[in-house]
Amino acid sequence: MSDDFLLLNPGPVPVTEEVRAAMDESMVSHRSTDFETVYERAQDGLEYVFEHSTPQERATSAGGTSLILNGTATMGMEAAVANLVDAESEVVALVNGKFGRRFKRIAERYCHVTPVEVGWGEALDPDTVAEHVTDDTDLVTMVHNETSTGILNPVAVVGEIAADHDARFVVDGVTSIGGDVFRIDDWNVDIAITDSQKALAAPPGISALYVADRAVEHLDGERAPFYADLEWHLRKAEQHQTPFTSAVSLFRALAVAVEDIQSEGMEARIERHRRQAAAFRAGFAAMGLDGFPTLDDASEYSNTVTAIALPDGVRENPDDFFDAVAERNVSISGGQAHLGGDIFRVSNMGQLADEQVLRGIETVGEALAAVGHDVDSAAGHDAARAEL
Numbered sequence: 001m002s003d004d005f006l007l008l009n010p011g012p013v014p015v016t017e018e019v020r021a022a023m024d025e026s027m028v029s030h031r032s033t034d035f036e037t038v039y040e041r042a043q044d045g046l047e048y049v050f051e052h053s054t055p056q057e058r059a060t061s062a063g064g065t066s067l068i069l070n071g072t073a074t075m076g077m078e079a080a081v082a083n084l085v086d087a088e089s090e091v092v093a094l095v096n097g098k099f100g101r102r103f104k105r106i107a108e109r110y111c112h113v114t115p116v117e118v119g120w121g122e123a124l125d126p127d128t129v130a131e132h133v134t135d136d137t138d139l140v141t142m143v144h145n146e147t148s149t150g151i152l153n154p155v156a157v158v159g160e161i162a163a164d165h166d167a168r169f170v171v172d173g174v175t176s177i178g179g180d181v182f183r184i185d186d187w188n189v190d191i192a193i194t195d196s197q198k199a200l201a202a203p204p205g206i207s208a209l210y211v212a213d214r215a216v217e218h219l220d221g222e223r224a225p226f227y228a229d230l231e232w233h234l235r236k237a238e239q240h241q242t243p244f245t246s247a248v249s250l251f252r253a254l255a256v257a258v259e260d261i262q263s264e265g266m267e268a269r270i271e272r273h274r275r276q277a278a279a280f281r282a283g284f285a286a287m288g289l290d291g292f293p294t295l296d297d298a299s300e301y302s303n304t305v306t307a308i309a310l311p312d313g314v315r316e317n318p319d320d321f322f323d324a325v326a327e328r329n330v331s332i333s334g335g336q337a338h339l340g341g342d343i344f345r346v347s348n349m350g351q352l353a354d355e356q357v358l359r360g361i362e363t364v365g366e367a368l369a370a371v372g373h374d375v376d377s378a379a380g381h382d383a384a385r386a387e388l
Contacts, residue, residue, distance in 0.1 A: 006330045008360050010147050010175060010305045010347035012197040012204045015253070016260065022252040029244040038251050039240040042068055045258025050192065050210040052266040053182035055293055064184065067233045070247050073195035073207040078106050079228035080170045080191040080209065083219045085107065085111040089138040090159060092167075094117060096124050097146035098336045107141060119305070120339060121149035123296040126157040128267070131145030137167040137305045145176035148336045148359065150307030150345060151293035152176070152300040153354065157186035168218055174198050178261060179273040179304040184351075190215035196250065199273070199304055199321050201350030202257035208251045260351070274302050274359050275388060276348040280306040283361035287368075287375045292343045307335075307345045311373050315341055324367035329346040330360060354388045 007014050046066040069075050081103070085091060089111040093104035097120045107113045116132050118124060133140060140162040152382040155171055162169040168190045173182050177192065179199030182351060184192055185302030190212050197204035197206045211219075211230065221229030232243045252360040261269060281301060293299070314321050318334065318341040325332055335343040346360055361384050 006356055006359060006363075008346045008356075009331055009333045010198070010345055010349065011195065013199075013248065013347055013350040014202055014352070015257070016204060016351055016386055018260070019253045019256045020275040022256045023203070023249040025249075025252060027248060030248055031241070035246065035248055035251070036240040038255050039068065039242075039246070040246070040259060041238065041255040042251055043240065043254065045262055046208050046210075048262050049178050049258060050182075050184060053177060053180070053184075053270070064210050064284060065234060065237060067209045067211060067237050068242065068251065069207045069209065069228075069233070070242060070244065070355070071207060071227075072197075073172070074102065075228060076168075076195075076207045076209050077103055077172060079224065079230055079233075079274055081107050081139065082110055082224040082228060083221060084139050084168050084191075084215070084222055086220070087111055090135050090136050091139045091141060092129070092133050094124055094129060094140070094142045094153070096120060096122055096149070096151065096153065097143065098148035099146060099174070100141075100143045103141040103143065103170075103172065104142045107139075111138075120337075121151060121293040121353065123151070123294060123299040124153055124158075125296070126154055126161070126298050129158055133161050133165050133167060135165050137162075138167055139168045139170060141170050141172075142171040143174075143247040144182065144293070144304050145173070145180065145304060146176045147305055147315050148300040148339070149289070149293050149343075149344075150305045151295070152180075152302050155185045155189070155300035156183070157298060159178060163188040168215060175302070175304050175347075175349065176242050178269070180270055184210060184212065190218075196254050199349040200254065200257050200261070201230070202254040203250055206247055206254060257315060270303075273348060276352060277301070278359065279304040279354070279357050279384040279387035280346060280348060282387045283358075283380040284308050284364070285360075286383035287365055287377065287380035289375075297335065305345055305347050307343050309343055310341070311368070314368065314371060314373050317371070320371045323366055324370040325363055326368060328363045330363045332360070332364070357388065358384055
């Protein structure tokens with residue numbers, strides 16, 4: 001097995017040689033027809049991803065537009081909120097991790113926010129959400145796949161609740177879109193957000209939104225940040241342009257990355273991500289490690305990010321464990337904010353090969369043994385191999 005550097009962080013993720021090569025092409029003007037062709041390729045590929053992130057291709061679609069932003073998904077989150085609310089708006093923000101909290105903090109800068117908040121990694125109760133969303137609610141924000149904790153939240157149920165009260169519904173699909181099922185129409189999603197550096201497997205620096213046609217009448221770019229005026233972005237997208245200078249090289253890389261997704265096919269890609277995530281979970285469980293998030297009937301484990309609780313003894317000096325992983329030329333992530341030192345996280349987003357999943361499991365086992373925690377690495381390997 002190769003000892004080359006293996007990036008298993010939940011973003012940025014590894015990119016292909018073809019994606020890297022696209023960034024090396026000669027520079028062109030962002031107002032040239034050459035760039036417009038790149039934008040159109042990227043936009044067409046994104047629309048395929050957004051509109052086919054289901055186990056079967058959809059027969060119908062309510063319609064929408066893919067936009068590419070010169071900023072990461074946090075810009076997309078802010079753009080979605082800021083274009084849909086004013087100072088008197090009422091937003092219900094669902095929080096069970098870092099990125100749900102980020103949505104809440106963004107909304108608090110623009111309007112009134114009612115948080116529905118549980119501990120990081122705990123399941124969101126749809127009945128509790130239903131108690132807080134009313135006919136006065138203008139917007140509901142939610143994270144589909146909470147990257148900080150590895151939990152997949154019940155977007156479908158919450159989308160029904162939002163629709164019942166004629167509230168807009170904005171969803172962070174940053175680590176699910178391109179790697180898992182995401183039903184924009186069926187789940188009543190008005191704006192979906194994703195990032196280049198996650199399951200799309202492109203370099204970091206740009207992000208994408210899907211704006212459903214039904215949401216357009218609710219946009220008001222004049223009250224949004226100048227740089228994030230979605231009405232302006234929509235107008236320019238018709239010309240395969242952005243309102244301001246575009247990150248030409250990153251757009252090129254994204255165009256290749258989404259074309260790769262089309263070549264693989266979304267159904268096959270989703271199945272691959274689910275199989276590899278199941279292998280990570282099975283492998284770590286066979287080594288005696290516990291998954292971090294707490295599930296209920298409405299939530300599931302993530303199919304792109306696996307979060308595992310560090311054993312008690314390892315938590316005393318977590319840096320030793322992460323150093324042992326790094327010494328083996330593998331990069332994984334720890335917990336964020338107050339979860340630092342409590343969990344580790346690995347990603348199977350992008351074009352990860354099955355052998356790389358096995359190497360990740362073996363490396364974790366070796367690192368745990370190196371810091372004095374007794375694990376059965378062979379059992380982990382065998383359990384993961386069975387899933388693969």
